[in-house]
Amino acid sequence: MELKPLRNYKGVKYPTLKEYFTKKPLKKAARAIALTGALAALASLMGCFSGA
């Protein structure tokens, strides 16, 4: 049998450990930012109501 290199292999659909553990905190941060934004919006909405 001959040597046949595998090219353009796209069989991997899971992250490396580095990707997994570096992306995770980013996701957490993104969630935190989104949550802060949502709370700010809620607070401003509540302010509107309380001011009304």
Add this chain to the structure above:
Amino acid sequence: MEMILHLTHDCQLSCTYCYSGKRREGRMSWEVAQHAIDLFFTQPWSSEGNYPEICFFGGEPLLEWELIKKCIEYAESKRASLNKQFLLSITTNGLALDEKKAAYLQAKDCEIVLSFDGVQASQDAARPFRNGSSSFLETKRVLKLLLQVISNPTVCTVVSPENVEYLPASIDFLLDEGVKRLILNPNFFTTWDEEHRNLWREGYEHAAMKLEESYRKGIALNIKLFTAKIITYLKGGYDPTDCCMFGLNEIAVAPSGLIYPCQRMVGEDSEELGVLGNVFDGIDIDASNVIANCREVTSPECRECDISRRCRNWCSCVNYSLSGDFNRPGGLICFHEQMVVTLADQVASRLFKEKNKTFMETFYSEKHIAPEWI
């Protein structure tokens, strides 16, 4: 670093794929064993998680039970005086194993690897007694004993053209018996025609399916062939310490005391190829330099291949047997490694997508991945 001690050439079996030589009378003396262990403790020492290992091998090492005990006790005394941790393992057909010996090895933290090819048809095709009779029932008894005495024995199943048709049945049988650590060890030292390569693929597809099924049942099954490929992707390829590095991370000591770069090269211990030195004078620098040139893979095809860092193209003795060149793998390696990587990635991709709890805990833990998984 792993030092493999070929305690004897003798064995009760006559396996079709045996590479340990036909010489039956050669056994290691205590003098050779003691010098080998002394040499082991002079080698560069690795840290926690990857301790150096003494592996008892043969022939059938349990035929030299008293020598094994003497070696373990001597190595333990060296550990105490030098404060160096090490691992122990034994690869055995198990036929001389009883409860007392199993308990002793367990107490000494010696990993027991049982060579067992699975269902009776498979075992009979490849691992008969020397008189031709079946070793299946005896080996099955040993497996049951090991499952009772030690928590998680490793079974090594050789996959060879003569038994590959039984591979799916053998995997089912071993998993049903309770095996959770399975090494599928392909025999590259023979000819695989197309029909047998197709059976090989079917067998591996079945093994991959059983692996996936296990994780869905919450069992972290270790079929090393696949788990190693998942781990090599997770960490970006084989590390140098994962590979035998042909005489660097692994050396094999023959009963005569000669040192070879790989256990497969001990054979008849006829000094034809690759002797690195002997246990009395140590490793010869010139021989070691010659062997060092055999380690680097030089095939242009490998450089162009997307999975070269996850490929076992570093196994110099398999390369030599397939291509006649230590630095160049044969096409059978391409066939095998591409098949295994593809199947492993299919399983891992699906389990990751599902965020399978057992899979995530096993492979995406921030804890160190134990070396036995690769």
